[in-house]
Amino acid sequence: MPAVRESRLAGGIREAGQPPAAAGGGRGIDLMAFDEERTRGASGGDVRLRGFGDLVAFGEALEWVARHGSPLDVEEVDVAEAVGRVLAAPLHATADLPPFDRVSDDGYAVCSGETIGAGTYNPLLLELREAPGLSPGGAILVAAGMPLPRGADAVMPFGEAQANGRALEVLGSVAEGVGIEQRGVQLRSGATLAPVGRALRPQDLAVLASLGVERVSVVRRPGVKLVIAAAKGDARCPPPDANGPMLRALVERDGGIALPAGTEGDHRAAIREAMAAQGGDLLLAVGRTGTGPDDEASLALAGAGQLDVHGIAVRPGGSAGMGRAGELPVILLPGDPLACLCAYELFAGAMIRRMGGRDPRLPHAALEAEVSRKIVSTIGFTEVCQVRLVDGRVEPTGSPGSGGIASALRADGFVVVPAPLEGYAPGARVLVHLHS
Amino acid sequence: MPAVRESRLAGGIREAGQPPAAAGGGRGIDLMAFDEERTRGASGGDVRLRGFGDLVAFGEALEWVARHGSPLDVEEVDVAEAVGRVLAAPLHATADLPPFDRVSDDGYAVCSGETIGAGTYNPLLLELREAPGLSPGGAILVAAGMPLPRGADAVMPFGEAQANGRALEVLGSVAEGVGIEQRGVQLRSGATLAPVGRALRPQDLAVLASLGVERVSVVRRPGVKLVIAAAKGDARCPPPDANGPMLRALVERDGGIALPAGTEGDHRAAIREAMAAQGGDLLLAVGRTGTGPDDEASLALAGAGQLDVHGIAVRPGGSAGMGRAGELPVILLPGDPLACLCAYELFAGAMIRRMGGRDPRLPHAALEAEVSRKIVSTIGFTEVCQVRLVDGRVEPTGSPGSGGIASALRADGFVVVPAPLEGYAPGARVLVHLHS
Numbered sequence: 001m002p003a004v005r006e007s008r009l010a011g012g013i014r015e016a017g018q019p020p021a022a023a024g025g026g027r028g029i030d031l032m033a034f035d036e037e038r039t040r041g042a043s044g045g046d047v048r049l050r051g052f053g054d055l056v057a058f059g060e061a062l063e064w065v066a067r068h069g070s071p072l073d074v075e076e077v078d079v080a081e082a083v084g085r086v087l088a089a090p091l092h093a094t095a096d097l098p099p100f101d102r103v104s105d106d107g108y109a110v111c112s113g114e115t116i117g118a119g120t121y122n123p124l125l126l127e128l129r130e131a132p133g134l135s136p137g138g139a140i141l142v143a144a145g146m147p148l149p150r151g152a153d154a155v156m157p158f159g160e161a162q163a164n165g166r167a168l169e170v171l172g173s174v175a176e177g178v179g180i181e182q183r184g185v186q187l188r189s190g191a192t193l194a195p196v197g198r199a200l201r202p203q204d205l206a207v208l209a210s211l212g213v214e215r216v217s218v219v220r221r222p223g224v225k226l227v228i229a230a231a232k233g234d235a236r237c238p239p240p241d242a243n244g245p246m247l248r249a250l251v252e253r254d255g256g257i258a259l260p261a262g263t264e265g266d267h268r269a270a271i272r273e274a275m276a277a278q279g280g281d282l283l284l285a286v287g288r289t290g291t292g293p294d295d296e297a298s299l300a301l302a303g304a305g306q307l308d309v310h311g312i313a314v315r316p317g318g319s320a321g322m323g324r325a326g327e328l329p330v331i332l333l334p335g336d337p338l339a340c341l342c343a344y345e346l347f348a349g350a351m352i353r354r355m356g357g358r359d360p361r362l363p364h365a366a367l368e369a370e371v372s373r374k375i376v377s378t379i380g381f382t383e384v385c386q387v388r389l390v391d392g393r394v395e396p397t398g399s400p401g402s403g404g405i406a407s408a409l410r411a412d413g414f415v416v417v418p419a420p421l422e423g424y425a426p427g428a429r430v431l432v433h434l435h436s
Numbered sequence: 437m438p439a440v441r442e443s444r445l446a447g448g449i450r451e452a453g454q455p456p457a458a459a460g461g462g463r464g465i466d467l468m469a470f471d472e473e474r475t476r477g478a479s480g481g482d483v484r485l486r487g488f489g490d491l492v493a494f495g496e497a498l499e500w501v502a503r504h505g506s507p508l509d510v511e512e513v514d515v516a517e518a519v520g521r522v523l524a525a526p527l528h529a530t531a532d533l534p535p536f537d538r539v540s541d542d543g544y545a546v547c548s549g550e551t552i553g554a555g556t557y558n559p560l561l562l563e564l565r566e567a568p569g570l571s572p573g574g575a576i577l578v579a580a581g582m583p584l585p586r587g588a589d590a591v592m593p594f595g596e597a598q599a600n601g602r603a604l605e606v607l608g609s610v611a612e613g614v615g616i617e618q619r620g621v622q623l624r625s626g627a628t629l630a631p632v633g634r635a636l637r638p639q640d641l642a643v644l645a646s647l648g649v650e651r652v653s654v655v656r657r658p659g660v661k662l663v664i665a666a667a668k669g670d671a672r673c674p675p676p677d678a679n680g681p682m683l684r685a686l687v688e689r690d691g692g693i694a695l696p697a698g699t700e701g702d703h704r705a706a707i708r709e710a711m712a713a714q715g716g717d718l719l720l721a722v723g724r725t726g727t728g729p730d731d732e733a734s735l736a737l738a739g740a741g742q743l744d745v746h747g748i749a750v751r752p753g754g755s756a757g758m759g760r761a762g763e764l765p766v767i768l769l770p771g772d773p774l775a776c777l778c779a780y781e782l783f784a785g786a787m788i789r790r791m792g793g794r795d796p797r798l799p800h801a802a803l804e805a806e807v808s809r810k811i812v813s814t815i816g817f818t819e820v821c822q823v824r825l826v827d828g829r830v831e832p833t834g835s836p837g838s839g840g841i842a843s844a845l846r847a848d849g850f851v852v853v854p855a856p857l858e859g860y861a862p863g864a865r866v867l868v869h870l871h872s
Contacts, residue, residue, distance in 0.1 A: 051595050106487075106728035144726055210678040240646070408643075
């Protein structure tokens with residue numbers, strides 16, 4: 001609808017001798033460069049001052065993520081450093097566990113057959129011996145975890161036997177196998193321990209270490225380059241970078257490595273530079289993704305790479321985009337912190353988890369609960385609604401357009417409302433993804 | 437029951453010229469020192485070769501944890517590094533958010549009153565102006581996030597207006613407030629953001645950064661000294677330290693800092709040294725906690741500090757203990773990896789979370805599900821049963837005494853069976869704490 005090809009706008013009426021207003025300074029926008037580029041015809045995907053045309057459906061954007069988010073290559077890491085890492089190959093037991101018949105309870109190793117019939121009124125007298133081997137009439141003092149002495153087949157508990165010098169008075173019988181953990185009873189050599197894609201847990205490390213495994217093959221962690229546009233505040237008092245700390249924490253949560261990148265004055269140049277630079281498996285360019293005159297992120301991507309998706313039917317975060325610079329996938333995230341958070345959770349997080357070999361679905365714990373106050377959504381948009389739980393029931397923490405990132409601070413979690421719905425009425429049951 | 441004060445046992449019959457068997461070497465135990473100490477009367481709390489007497493109830497051990505696990509002192513950290521940290525003071529908004537009336541949608545800032553009656557058949561002509569101020573008959577090109585130009589009270593979307601040079605043709609009306617986010621609508625200065633004890637989440641950092649907050653007061657992370665006994669393998673092939681990697685991961689999970697400590701040959705000396713050394717808020721001494729002849733951990737603690745609890749009615753992990761060396765709390769964890777894991781989860785984890793100002797309850801996500809295969813437990817013992825979920829139903833992954841740490845590797849989570857119960861029959865509904 002809007003045709004602005006020939007516009008000169010505010011920037012065009014700058015008087016001679018007057019300095020150009022700082023981009024993003026909040027005091028007007030220099031549109032000279034903008035217009036010149038537009039009239040030169042370099043407007044492929046340029047939505048500035050036009051608005052998005054047809055929005056890309058949520059599912060289609062997710063398909064882009066699935067298509068371009070393949071697990072990275074494999075690396076070997078020390079078991080001691082492997083917690084949270086994702087297995088690149090199925091894990092098999094390299095030995096029996098335990099590796100030998102082992103004492104599992106403190107006591108006296110005996111030959112169980114000799115204790116038959118022993119009791120308080122019929123004590124059995126055994127002779128305390130040294131390990132390693134047990135001969136008839138003998139017993140050996142043992143502690144849990146030790147290899148079982150040869151010839152023994154049970155461990156008599158301290159409560160059932162009294163030592164006196166080298167003599168052991170046995171006051172009960174013990175069945176074969178008591179107090180013993182047989183070789184391989186926990187794990188047989190060759191048994192499958194865990195499948196590809198399993199993120200290793202603390203106890204898994206203990207099993208691997210018990211088996212004598214020192215290194216394990218895992219999917220390399222995705223390196224995520226972050227280029228963050230300066231916030232649009234008052235030029236006299238530029239607001240801090242609100243998205244950087246949040247995104248770095250989210251990237252780490254999803255198993256990525258946030259690669260250092262500062263807030264840049266010239267966002268377009270910074271994106272181009274990051275696209276061209278070596279290193280990193282994914283580029284997140286944050287801010288300047290909308291339809292305003294200074295929204296240059298998509299142009300930077302379209303100019304030096306390829307813009308596949310821009311403008312998605314999700315809210316907040318619909319100005320997100322996706323594309324590639326050579327082999328490097330690039331995701332554009334909106335600069336508004338709540339929109340940035342939502343677009344990250346819906347798309348960038350899934351991309352990082354895919355690249356790291358993880359389940360691409362939302363990693364949040366989730367619970368089903370009943371809506372107590374109406375959740376409003378626009379038909380046609382997949383909407384992310386921040387909610388709190390009050391007495392186990394769900395209510396929004398912000399309303400569309402007035403919640404902002406503070407609504408996510410107030411929230412216990414969020415509800416994703418599918419595009420065909422106009423929200424949820426009180427009484428509806430919804431799935432709440434819990435912020436952790 | 438068992439009286440062993442005068443025993444000489446295996447160690448006593450070592451012949452002259454024969455080297456003492458290596459402690460824990462699995463080939464016999466040198467009991468000379470043991471006996472000498474015992475006969476000197478330094479046997480306070482010495483359960484070796486006797487067994488535990490009355491076990492301490494689970495709840496009583498938890499009370500010890502509650503009594504000695506107070507939140508540590510406060511430190512200030514950068515907001516950018518504060519994710520996961522626990523607030524030491526309630527957090528209040530230091531400013532309005534947004535800090536000024538702000539543009540929330542890209543478009544043209546106008547005075548809404550002037551657009552009344554404008555339409556496709558009755559276009560309104562405005563003149564595009566420079567910021568900062570709007571005068572009658574003017575409009576200013578704006579982008580989301582910018583401060584609202586003075587005099588404007590709405591933003592006309594691009595779809596409703598066409599620019600042509602300095603002229604803007606307005607093809608519709610816009611209501612006051614549209615496309616604008618008013619100062620303080622997200623947060624009012626002074627509003628409570630989060631209470632004491634809240635672990636900061638990624639989006640919380642974004643709010644703090646948006647408010648210009650740079651530092652935040654959080655509870656100091658507990659430094660946890662780990663002293664781990666060498667495993668009891670075959671002396672010719674000492675098994676690796678299975679508990680260290682697991683415990684370090686668990687300590688980090690619970691917000692603690694695992695302080696480096698190696699596996700020591702002489703566990704008793706290592707514990708004494710760690711108790712005396714500066715630094716650290718908690719000591720976890722791992723291994724040698726049972727009733728066997730080489731189980732010296734409790735003696736080390738009783739000798740150089742105070743042993744408050746030893747032998748708890750829980751399984752696995754009942755040989756755990758608790759005490760103090762001066763101000764330093766000490767928890768003894770069993771050396772068997774599964775017992776170590778369970779005692780950590782029941783006691784040490786709660787201690788670390790308390791010291792770090794966190795909720796002491798189990799941090800695992802939990803779900804209720806139906807038992808499909810009997811869970812066996814002994815009356816009188818609080819038991820931790822490793823379970824897997826098959827088609828949403830719960831079954832044990834090991835049986836008492838034959839599961840070992842491999843049963844935790846196979847498990848999706850665990851069920852805690854209270855002491856008065858002898859387990860759960862199929863059909864019972866139980867709470868499963870999920871391993872993550």
